[in-house]
Amino acid sequence: MTTTRTGPAGAGRQLRADARKNIAAIIDAATDCLARDPDASISEIAKAAGVGRVTLYGHFDSRATLVAAVVDRAMAEAESVLGAVDLDGDPVDALRRLVAATWEVSARYGALVVAAERTLADDEMVAAHAGLRDRAVGFLERGRAAGHFRDDLPVQWQVTLLHTVTHAAATAVHNGELTAEDAPLAITTAVLGATTPPGAPVPDA
C-alpha cells in the first residue's frame, strides 16, 4: 500500500490531497446546484459532489459557510473578468461595457445571487464585493471629475445602484419576470438614469 510504503508523512500528504479534491468537488457541485436552485440542500450538494454528508460537514460546518465559500470563489472569478474590462476611452461607452460584463458574470452563476442574498449577512455581502466596488468607484470618480457623470449624488450610491439593480435583474430572471436577453438593457437604463448629468439626455442603452 502506498501509505505504508511512503510512511506517515506520505499518508498525511495523501490525506491532504484527498481533502483538497473533496473540497474542490464540493465547491464545484455547490456552485452548480445553487445556480439552478437557491434553496439546494446540503444533501443534494453532497450527492452531486459524490461525497457523504459527514465528509461535507467535515469541511464546511454549515450550509452558510459553504455558500460563503462558493461566493468567494465566484467573486474571485468576477474580479478577474471585470478587471479585464477596458474602462478607458469614452466614459459612457465604458460604463456600458462595465454593466454588460457585470451582468454576464452574474448570469453565469444563475440563482447563486439569490442564494447569497438569502444566506449571507449584509456585511459578508459587502466584504465579498469590496474589490469590485473599489474599481467601479475609481472609474465613476474619473467620469464625474470630467463631467461625464452626474456628481450631485454620492459615488458610493451609484455603485450600490449598479450592484443592487444587477442582483435584482438576476433575481427577476430566476423568477421568470425578465428574460436573460432583456437583463442588460434593464440594468443599463437604470444605471444610465442615475449617472447621466442633470439636463443631458440619457444616452441610448
Next chain:
Amino acid sequence: MTTTRTGPAGAGRQLRADARKNIAAIIDAATDCLARDPDASISEIAKAAGVGRVTLYGHFDSRATLVAAVVDRAMAEAESVLGAVDLDGDPVDALRRLVAATWEVSARYGALVVAAERTLADDEMVAAHAGLRDRAVGFLERGRAAGHFRDDLPVQWQVTLLHTVTHAAATAVHNGELTAEDAPLAITTAVLGATTPPGAPVPDA
C-alpha cells in the same frame, strides 16, 4: 371586583381587551425599535412595550412573526398614503409624485425596511407589497400604452425596480451612504432612466 360583578363573560371581555391593548403596544414598540435598529431584540421590544417576554411570546411565537405583523401594518398605512397619490395628468409628473410618496412612506419607517429584508422570506415580501405593486402596474401600463413610458421592458420589472431602488435607498440612508434629503433624487433618476422611452431625453429628476 369588576370581573366578579360582570361574571365570566365580562372577565373574558376584559381579558380580550387587555390582550388587544398588549398587542397594539407591542406592535407600536416594535415599529419604533426596528425603525432605529433593524436588529432590535425581542427583549428590547418587550421592554419598550412595557410587557414581559412571556406576554410577548404569548402573542407572537417568534421574532419573525412579530416583524411580519409590523410590516403588515406598515404596508396597510403605505397603501393608504400611496392610494391618495394623484396618478392622473402628465404621466411623468405623476411618476415623480409616486416616487416621492413611496420614498416618504418608506422613510417614515426608517430601518424597518432593513429588518424586513433580513427577516422575511421572499414570498412574504412579495405578498406584503402586492397591493402597491398592482396599483403601480396599472399606472405604468396606462403610461406605456400612451407612449409616455418605454414598453420594451416588462412592466413587472419596472415596478420591481421602483421597489428595489426605494429599499436600497432606505438601506443606504441607514448605512450613512446617502442622506435622506438626496434619497428622492437618487430613486427618481434610476426609475426615470428605466421608464423613459428609448431616444427621448430623461426628464429632470
